[in-house]
Amino acid sequence: MNFNSIEYLLFVPLVFLALLLAGARFRWVVLLAGSCYFYLTLKHLYLLMALFGVTAVTYLCGIGIERCKEQRWKRAFFWSGVGADLLVLAGMKYLPFIEGNLNLLLKGVSSGLAVPEGRVLVSIGVSYFVFQAVSYLVDVYLEMEKAERHPGYFALYLAFFPKLLQGPIERAGDLLPQLREAQPFDQENIRAGLLLFGWGLFKKAVVADRLALYVNTVYGDVHAYTGLTLWIATYLYAFQLYYDFSGYTDMALGTARMLNIRLTQNFATPYLSRSVAEFWRRWHISFSRCILDYIFKPLQMQFRAGKNWGTAAALLIAFLASGLWHGASWCFVIWGGLHGIYLASSVFYKPWQKKMHRRLEVEKSGLLKVWQTLFTFHLVCFAWIFFRAASVSDAFYVVAHLFEGSSGLADLFAAQGATDLAIVSVSGVLMLSVYLVRERNLAQKDFFQAPLWIRWGVYLGLTAGLLFFNMDSNAGFIYFNF
Amino acid sequence: MTTMERLNAIFCEVFDDDDLEIAPEMTAADVDGWDSLSHINLIVAVESAFKIRFNQRELLTFKNVGDLLHSIESKIG
Numbered sequence: 001m002n003f004n005s006i007e008y009l010l011f012v013p014l015v016f017l018a019l020l021l022a023g024a025r026f027r028w029v030v031l032l033a034g035s036c037y038f039y040l041t042l043k044h045l046y047l048l049m050a051l052f053g054v055t056a057v058t059y060l061c062g063i064g065i066e067r068c069k070e071q072r073w074k075r076a077f078f079w080s081g082v083g084a085d086l087l088v089l090a091g092m093k094y095l096p097f098i099e100g101n102l103n104l105l106l107k108g109v110s111s112g113l114a115v116p117e118g119r120v121l122v123s124i125g126v127s128y129f130v131f132q133a134v135s136y137l138v139d140v141y142l143e144m145e146k147a148e149r150h151p152g153y154f155a156l157y158l159a160f161f162p163k164l165l166q167g168p169i170e171r172a173g174d175l176l177p178q179l180r181e182a183q184p185f186d187q188e189n190i191r192a193g194l195l196l197f198g199w200g201l202f203k204k205a206v207v208a209d210r211l212a213l214y215v216n217t218v219y220g221d222v223h224a225y226t227g228l229t230l231w232i233a234t235y236l237y238a239f240q241l242y243y244d245f246s247g248y249t250d251m252a253l254g255t256a257r258m259l260n261i262r263l264t265q266n267f268a269t270p271y272l273s274r275s276v277a278e279f280w281r282r283w284h285i286s287f288s289r290c291i292l293d294y295i296f297k298p299l300q301m302q303f304r305a306g307k308n309w310g311t312a313a314a315l316l317i318a319f320l321a322s323g324l325w326h327g328a329s330w331c332f333v334i335w336g337g338l339h340g341i342y343l344a345s346s347v348f349y350k351p352w353q354k355k356m357h358r359r360l361e362v363e364k365s366g367l368l369k370v371w372q373t374l375f376t377f378h379l380v381c382f383a384w385i386f387f388r389a390a391s392v393s394d395a396f397y398v399v400a401h402l403f404e405g406s407s408g409l410a411d412l413f414a415a416q417g418a419t420d421l422a423i424v425s426v427s428g429v430l431m432l433s434v435y436l437v438r439e440r441n442l443a444q445k446d447f448f449q450a451p452l453w454i455r456w457g458v459y460l461g462l463t464a465g466l467l468f469f470n471m472d473s474n475a476g477f478i479y480f481n482f
Numbered sequence: 483m484t485t486m487e488r489l490n491a492i493f494c495e496v497f498d499d500d501d502l503e504i505a506p507e508m509t510a511a512d513v514d515g516w517d518s519l520s521h522i523n524l525i526v527a528v529e530s531a532f533k534i535r536f537n538q539r540e541l542l543t544f545k546n547v548g549d550l551l552h553s554i555e556s557k558i559g
Contacts, residue, residue: 141539142539142542142543143543144543296518297518297542298538298542300518300522301522301525301538301541301542302538304522304525304526305526307522307523307526308519310522311518311519311522347519
């Protein structure tokens with residue numbers, strides 16, 4: 001079930017009721033059973049089996065790493081665990097991609113050669129819990145965390161339903177203690193969690209799904225459009241993706257908050273970043289932290305003799321891996337590669353850029369900030385073309401026709417009607433205002449300290465917005481696919 | 483010259499700051515310009531000055547200057 005479905009709105013109160021009846025001692029049992037049921041509603045039993053397999057292997061290897069005295073045994077447990085987890089991921093997500101490409105290659109050698117292609121499996125959630133399992137093993141191996149001895153809490157750490165399908169990817173040190181200690185029911189947290197959930201749902205059902213109308217029209221048939229239309233569709237996609245994913249994250253954080261658990265914030269106004277490096281500190285934070293800590297840093301250390309070249313190579317490899325993590329397709333590999341190139345090249349030009357800014361005395365200039373923000377946004381959007389396009393050839397078509405006229409623009413906006421256009425525009429203004437209000441007020445006072453009429457105005461406005469303007473599409477979240 | 487003083491000299495050179503005074507509890511957040519790039523330069527400089535080599539595990543678990551110092555001392559024994 002999706003967070004934006006009626007079933008979920010019934011499921012969460014039922015979990016609450018069960019928690020109330022079960023008491024603190026069996027809290028983990030209720031949450032774990034609820035999480036398994038939640039995963040089962042996707043109607044693929046093998047997903048639950050994969051989760052069980054990864055949980056069992058990771059749990060045992062974690063204890064193995066900690067108990068062994070000898071370094072080589074620690075290492076053996078570590079690599080067995082990581083290897084087994086990655087094998088599950090590879091089997092479920094990458095096998096069709098590997099088989100397809102292998103067959104293409106074999107076809108080139110001889111037309112009779114081919115490996116059998118298996119059926120494509122649904123792998124929702126697998127990339128997330130496998131990544132979390134690997135991060136746990138690394139932390140135990142590096143002795144940054146103790147291995148969890150209680151199988152129930154450990155299973156819940158991987159399966160906890162608010163973050164199961166699409167993250168945030170939680171570090172053991174952040175989530176496990178909360179699962180052990182959190183007491184259910186705190187009025188403040190329920191109120192804050194509900195508001196966050198509602199706000200996330202609004203972002204998803206009103207804003208992101210409506211932006212999708214325009215984006216899907218263009219990206220569904222890119223050859224019918226050129227120039228300005230492609231630019232606009234790509235900008236809109238950047239915001240669709242942001243509202244889709246940050247909306248989801250708000251709903252995940254909101255649900256967890258109602259259960260007294262704080263999950264990691266995944267976004268911090270990423271499109272206001274002034275460099276691609278900063279963008280990755282503000283976009284999908286829980287994931288980029290993993291990529292940096294578990295792929296980039298070890299590689300950077302390994303390549304340290306190469307100095308800047310070593311760092312650049314580590315960045316490129318880390319972001320290619322990040323691309324592959326998103327999906328087994330060449331589009332994602334190119335997308336990751338582009339970010340890798342942006343970051344790797346900045347290793348070389350950044351010191352010069354700093355010197356130049358100092359010499360021109362523009363270091364603190366507001367204009368420079370605006371320019372850097374816009375430039376970064378465009379670099380990110382350029383890479384989104386590959387992220388969104390249906391195929392590599394579609395993406396290259398878009399890139400090749402960015403500066404050619406603006407065909408299809410009027411039709412695109414006319415086709416969706418004036419109401420949707422108005423809602424999109426009003427939502428845009430609303431999002432911007434909320435951002436500005438939050439930026440100014442956050443440090444001074446809490447929303448829940450605001451006068452009654454403001455609070456209830458927001459509650460009612462949000463509810464009305466959701467009731468009247470939701471897209472009713474029950475559309476899945478984009479990041480489910482990864 | 484103690485190990486601490488030698489290490490301090492390396493910090494001054496890498497971060498281009500003659501007034502830098504290191505302390506065991508100091509972390510990357512306390513030193514201007516100590517990011518992942520300069521961290522690598524620091525590690526390479528330490529390794530070549532003390533003629534030692536850190537392994538991956540050590541490098542990934544240093545939390546502050548004290549950890550680094552401790553590791554150097556254990557290696558030069």
